[in-house]
Amino acid sequence: MSEITLTHVTYYQNHKALFDNLNLQLNKKKITCLIGPNGSGKSTLLKLIAGLLQASLGEITLEAKSISAYSRKDFAKKLAYLPQQCVLPNLPLQEYVALGRFCHQTWFANLQEEDHNIIHQAIALTDLQSLMLQPVNTLSGGQQQRARLALILAQQSEYLLLDEPLTGLDLKQQIKMLNLLLYLQKHHQKTILMTLHDIHQAAEISDEVIFIKNGVILNHGKPEEVIHHEGLYDLFDYHFEINFPRNGYNNFGHRDCY
Amino acid sequence: MRIADVNVKKYTTILSFLLLVVFVAGLSLGTININLFQEIFSHHEDMKFILQMRIEREIMAICCGGMLATGSAMLQDLTGNKMVAPDLIGMTSVACLLIIICNLFWIKSPILNELLAITGSALGFLACLFLAKNNIANRLGFVLIGVSISFALSAVMQLLILNAPESMDAYFHFMTGSLYATQFETVLIVISAVLIALPVCFIISKRFLVFSLDSATCHSIGVSIKTYRISSFLLAAFLVGSSVVGVGHLGFLGIVAPNLARLMVGNRPPHIFILSFLVGGLIYLFADILGRCLISPVEIPAGMLTNILGAPLFIYILFKYYRGQYE
Amino acid sequence: MNKRYKVILNFSKQQFALSIGVILIIFLSLYNLQYGVTHYELPEIFSALWHRNENAIIFITLFKIRLPMILMAIMAGAGMAIAGLLLQKVTQNPLACPSLTGMEYGTALCVILVYLFLPNANRLHVLCIALLGGVFNFILIQCLIKKMGVSLIGITLIGIAFDALYFSVIQAILIAFPMQAQAMLYNLNGSIQGITVADIQLTFIFFSVLLTITLLFSRRLNLLDLDDNQAASLGFNIFKYRFIMLALSLLFTVVMTSMIGPLLFFSLIVPHVVKPFSGNKNSIVFCAVFGAVLLLFAQLLTQLITPQTPPPVGIISLLIAAPLLIYITRQYFYANS
Numbered sequence A: 001m002s003e004i005t006l007t008h009v010t011y012y013q014n015h016k017a018l019f020d021n022l023n024l025q026l027n028k029k030k031i032t033c034l035i036g037p038n039g040s041g042k043s044t045l046l047k048l049i050a051g052l053l054q055a056s057l058g059e060i061t062l063e064a065k066s067i068s069a070y071s072r073k074d075f076a077k078k079l080a081y082l083p084q085q086c087v088l089p090n091l092p093l094q095e096y097v098a099l100g101r102f103c104h105q106t107w108f109a110n111l112q113e114e115d116h117n118i119i120h121q122a123i124a125l126t127d128l129q130s131l132m133l134q135p136v137n138t139l140s141g142g143q144q145q146r147a148r149l150a151l152i153l154a155q156q157s158e159y160l161l162l163d164e165p166l167t168g169l170d171l172k173q174q175i176k177m178l179n180l181l182l183y184l185q186k187h188h189q190k191t192i193l194m195t196l197h198d199i200h201q202a203a204e205i206s207d208e209v210i211f212i213k214n215g216v217i218l219n220h221g222k223p224e225e226v227i228h229h230e231g232l233y234d235l236f237d238y239h240f241e242i243n244f245p246r247n248g249y250n251n252f253g254h255r256d257c258y
Numbered sequence B: 001m002r003i004a005d006v007n008v009k010k011y012t013t014i015l016s017f018l019l020l021v022v023f024v025a026g027l028s029l030g031t032i033n034i035n036l037f038q039e040i041f042s043h044h045e046d047m048k049f050i051l052q053m054r055i056e057r058e059i060m061a062i063c064c065g066g067m068l069a070t071g072s073a074m075l076q077d078l079t080g081n082k083m084v085a086p087d088l089i090g091m092t093s094v095a096c097l098l099i100i101i102c103n104l105f106w107i108k109s110p111i112l113n114e115l116l117a118i119t120g121s122a123l124g125f126l127a128c129l130f131l132a133k134n135n136i137a138n139r140l141g142f143v144l145i146g147v148s149i150s151f152a153l154s155a156v157m158q159l160l161i162l163n164a165p166e167s168m169d170a171y172f173h174f175m176t177g178s179l180y181a182t183q184f185e186t187v188l189i190v191i192s193a194v195l196i197a198l199p200v201c202f203i204i205s206k207r208f209l210v211f212s213l214d215s216a217t218c219h220s221i222g223v224s225i226k227t228y229r230i231s232s233f234l235l236a237a238f239l240v241g242s243s244v245v246g247v248g249h250l251g252f253l254g255i256v257a258p259n260l261a262r263l264m265v266g267n268r269p270p271h272i273f274i275l276s277f278l279v280g281g282l283i284y285l286f287a288d289i290l291g292r293c294l295i296s297p298v299e300i301p302a303g304m305l306t307n308i309l310g311a312p313l314f315i316y317i318l319f320k321y322y323r324g325q326y327e
Numbered sequence C: 001m002n003k004r005y006k007v008i009l010n011f012s013k014q015q016f017a018l019s020i021g022v023i024l025i026i027f028l029s030l031y032n033l034q035y036g037v038t039h040y041e042l043p044e045i046f047s048a049l050w051h052r053n054e055n056a057i058i059f060i061t062l063f064k065i066r067l068p069m070i071l072m073a074i075m076a077g078a079g080m081a082i083a084g085l086l087l088q089k090v091t092q093n094p095l096a097c098p099s100l101t102g103m104e105y106g107t108a109l110c111v112i113l114v115y116l117f118l119p120n121a122n123r124l125h126v127l128c129i130a131l132l133g134g135v136f137n138f139i140l141i142q143c144l145i146k147k148m149g150v151s152l153i154g155i156t157l158i159g160i161a162f163d164a165l166y167f168s169v170i171q172a173i174l175i176a177f178p179m180q181a182q183a184m185l186y187n188l189n190g191s192i193q194g195i196t197v198a199d200i201q202l203t204f205i206f207f208s209v210l211l212t213i214t215l216l217f218s219r220r221l222n223l224l225d226l227d228d229n230q231a232a233s234l235g236f237n238i239f240k241y242r243f244i245m246l247a248l249s250l251l252f253t254v255v256m257t258s259m260i261g262p263l264l265f266f267s268l269i270v271p272h273v274v275k276p277f278s279g280n281k282n283s284i285v286f287c288a289v290f291g292a293v294l295l296l297f298a299q300l301l302t303q304l305i306t307p308q309t310p311p312p313v314g315i316i317s318l319l320i321a322a323p324l325l326i327y328i329t330r331q332y333f334y335a336n337s
Helices: A042-050 A072-078 A093-104 A113-125 A141-155 A171-187 A199-205 A229-236 B003-028 B036-041 B045-079 B091-105 B110-131 B139-162 B169-176 B184-212 B215-220 B225-247 B253-265 B269-293 B302-322 C002-034 C042-051 C057-091 C103-117 C123-148 C152-176 C178-184 C197-216 C218-225 C228-233 C238-260 C266-278 C283-305 C313-334
Strands: A002-013 A016-027 A031-035 A057-062 A079-082 A159-162 A191-195 A208-213 A216-221
Touching: A002 A042, A002 A191, A016 A042, A016 A191, A016 A208, A016 A216, A031 A042, A031 A171, A031 A199, A042 A079, A042 A159, A042 A191, A042 B215, A072 A079, A072 A093, A079 A141, A079 B215, A093 A113, A093 A141, A093 B184, A113 A141, A141 A159, A141 A171, A141 B215, A159 A171, A171 A191, A171 A199, A208 A229, A216 A229, B003 B045, B003 B253, B003 B269, B045 B184, B045 B225, B045 B253, B045 B269, B091 B110, B091 B139, B091 B169, B091 B225, B110 B139, B110 B184, B110 B225, B139 B169, B139 C152, B139 C313, B184 B225, B184 B269, B215 B225, B253 B269, B253 B302, B269 B302, B302 C123, B302 C152, C002 C042, C002 C057, C002 C266, C002 C283, C042 C057, C057 C197, C057 C218, C057 C238, C057 C266, C057 C283, C103 C123, C103 C152, C103 C238, C123 C152, C123 C197, C123 C238, C152 C178, C197 C218, C197 C238, C197 C283, C218 C238, C218 C283, C266 C283, C266 C313, C283 C313
Parallel strands: A031 A191, A031 A208, A079 A159, A159 A191
Antiparallel strands: A002 A016, A002 A057, A208 A216
């Protein structure tokens, strides 16, 4: 069943149509990876789905309801978006992550016990417990990336849109992050749409892969169907030597760290 | 309970206590020194009259100084620029000018003054924003434009007053932040402004945390940043305008008081507003009493004394700021 | 053939602008002679000049009252403009201004203090003491800046803080000592009213000396745009020149301010106004000429607005300068956004 649907979406950028009559359906409780060269419209697509940009034509629906029909807070409860880069403010980590609970709070209420538990859990999942009181703008690049993800986790929305979530992380942190995303999908039933640059990682972790180039979706399907020599040549205009594990994909998930 | 919260409680109690002490002391000091304990129970009419006048003045001083400081703290959080202040940017000048024009050429009405003052403050900020092409990030440019507006309008006001059809004195008080001509109706308006605005301020103070986030994250967590900015700005303009109605153009209080408060407790939104209010009220009250007592019977307008006291304090704040000793 | 014409043309453009400036000075001076409490027509003025009847009212008005004001406006306009230009070159900050460094109000405060404590001081004494005060103020502010390690905005804010401080102290003194306030006759806004012939003589000495020294150094002015390393490799002692230029700027400011009071932002805008037609050469001469033009124009406006009670010229010049300052700031900071 498809939970995020884009129908006949057209979006203009600099007087030119970046997306022209785009149709896309994303399934629930799956990890989908967007792959494409720089400037192909991956970030723009995520922003369109997140509601940051308005499509000129066409409709985007979330769970059969148009995204513009949702109120801001309801939409935030359902969908969280991680921007590609942003400047972090001078707040302690705990308070920064607490901002993720915003959509669940009413006007007057302070953070309840339950909210604090969720915040602590989010910080624990991203391995930042020792840095709780440190201002986020003094953290290292990798720690900042994880802090931003902790904020998204605290929001507890079902749909996660992540724009290059692995930037700035070293190899161990990348593997941990991917494990975390897999855990979220399996045990917390989250639907994840993200952009990745590493084909191998995309192949191992995703249930579906979307190839996008110049605003056009070249291919959309399971990794083993989509990622092959010809497909990659169409996408990047370059001959790649790819090694894929013979015994199928998703052996990532067999490492159950959580 | 974090350490910062303990700090807040400590400073709030100290400041409130100081405020109370200075308030009571101010009642007895002045051109005529009054011994409070005797006079409370006696029936000297003129003493009671003087006491009443002083009480009005002091309440006005605390409310207006506090409101200006709180409004300034809000603007600083909104623009993310600690050197933005209503008196520096020209907001108070525009409000003063509107009030003076209306009083000189049309009618004198405190409620109309209040409306004009709020509109004037909002207009002043918007003019500065417009002239700076909506680019707040460049601090020097923004401040320079604000300073030009402020000075130019002071010049216009001086021109008007020089050629005013009536006596200059009332407007001189207005332009220098003096509490000499405090009237009862204005005190009522100011007190009601405080009672309306401050609770609203505390209720929405939580949202000031999100102003430091970028717009994409704000959108993601479900914050309508535009509505927030506009409503917070209107509240700040309301506070600044109410302060101008009472005392006119103060110097340096808007920059000094919130930054002093931040030096004490860091930048936590609900607490910083309470503390700014207290610090602003205290400084202004102190300046007023000093102005009354220093070379009595001649009175130095409190606005001048806030300039004189405020400039060294401001240098101290810059010192701490550039040494990186506070956020 | 074409190249030669181009060179001649370029040179002419500057000469053309300069001659326009000088013509404007003459015209504005004549206008200023005409307007005032009593309006005189040109034929009357020329006949008074011709006949030189020392006792006629017209002669006294023209040559003892108005002419000193005109000469003062010329010197002050030129002086302040040059002070602004030198300061901008030395600090390599196009938005530097003596008014934003607390110098002008500091000098005004010194003058008032002198009149307060030494009521019988003559102008020369006042000038010397004001000079000392100005230097002291400058050293104080520089020490503060060095200690803090501030950025550009910090320097500006410190200057504004000192400005506000001095301004309030001056006003407080004027309130506290209303008796002497009349005697001080010091206007906080820059006023050319009440300048006497003796003042002109005194100012002229200082002005001509400072102007000569500045013109002598004018060729080196552009070298101040270099950074320290480049200048060292050229064999140019940039510190010495910076110091000299700074001292000249200071002296111009103090002399002019102690005579007529503070002119806010005037020194900042004139170099920018002049830049389009002066290019980078001879900026000193251009600044002097057009500074004089601007101040004469402001003075004329004060006589035209309310001839009976003319406002201080500082207010009018501020009203002219403030929009220009906003425009310059926009161009400088926001041209790309």
